[in-house]
Amino acid sequence: MTPAEKVLSRASGVRKAGPDRWMFKSPNRDDRTASVSMRELPDGKILLHDFGGDDLESLLCGLGLETHDLFPEPLTVTERPRRRSLISTTDALRILASESNLVAIAAANLAHGVSLTDEDRARLLTAAGRIQTIEREAHA
Numbered sequence: 001m002t003p004a005e006k007v008l009s010r011a012s013g014v015r016k017a018g019p020d021r022w023m024f025k026s027p028n029r030d031d032r033t034a035s036v037s038m039r040e041l042p043d044g045k046i047l048l049h050d051f052g053g054d055d056l057e058s059l060l061c062g063l064g065l066e067t068h069d070l071f072p073e074p075l076t077v078t079e080r081p082r083r084r085s086l087i088s089t090t091d092a093l094r095i096l097a098s099e100s101n102l103v104a105i106a107a108a109n110l111a112h113g114v115s116l117t118d119e120d121r122a123r124l125l126t127a128a129g130r131i132q133t134i135e136r137e138a139h140a
Contacts, residue, residue, distance in 0.1 A: 003070050004040045007048070010063045010126065011036070026052050027062030027126070028095065044072035061087040061095060061137070064129030092134045099127040 001009070004022075008014055013025035013034050020041075023034035035052040036059065048070070050059050060066060087095075106116060106124055116124070 003044060003046045003072055004038070006065060006069050007038060007046055007063065010065065010129070011038075026050055026054060026059070027130070028054050028058055028091075046070040057087045058091050061092070061133055062130060064126065064133045066133070087134070087137060092137070095130055096134055099130050102127050 004020075008022060008024070011022075011024035011027070013031065015023050015034060017023045017037070020039060022038045024036050024038065025031040025033070026035050029035075029052055031052070035050060037049045037051065039047045041047065048056060048059055054062070056067075060069070103124065106120060110116065
């Protein structure tokens with residue numbers, strides 16, 4: 001899977017904005033319209049910008065991705081940047097609270113016999129990915 005395919009597969013509200021350019025909704029906010037810009041460079045690298053103000057680390061965490069997912073090939077040892085947290089503790093707790101609320105609501109619905117739609121199941125998988133990413137970051 002290419003870096004562009006990785007990002008777009010986890011994004012919602014995706015629309016094409018031009019050759020090798022897309023817009024999608026922020027995974028960290030309830031956007032009505034797309035506020036994140038993505039551009040695929042000729043070498044396959046991905047550039048992201050959130051017009052809503054989230055930094056790259058928060059955006060990637062919300063998508064359940066890591067910095068290396070934006071590059072077509074792993075960085076060599078000499079190119080590898082120093083390891084730093086992808087997200088602040090405050091942002092991680094905010095995302096965990098939001099995602100755990102979503103999981104709790106889905107569990108309550110299931111307990112009451114309410115069926116989940118395909119969209120609901122997809123959103124739960126996104127939530128699981130975000131929670132796993134934060135968990136990995138906590139152990140890194």
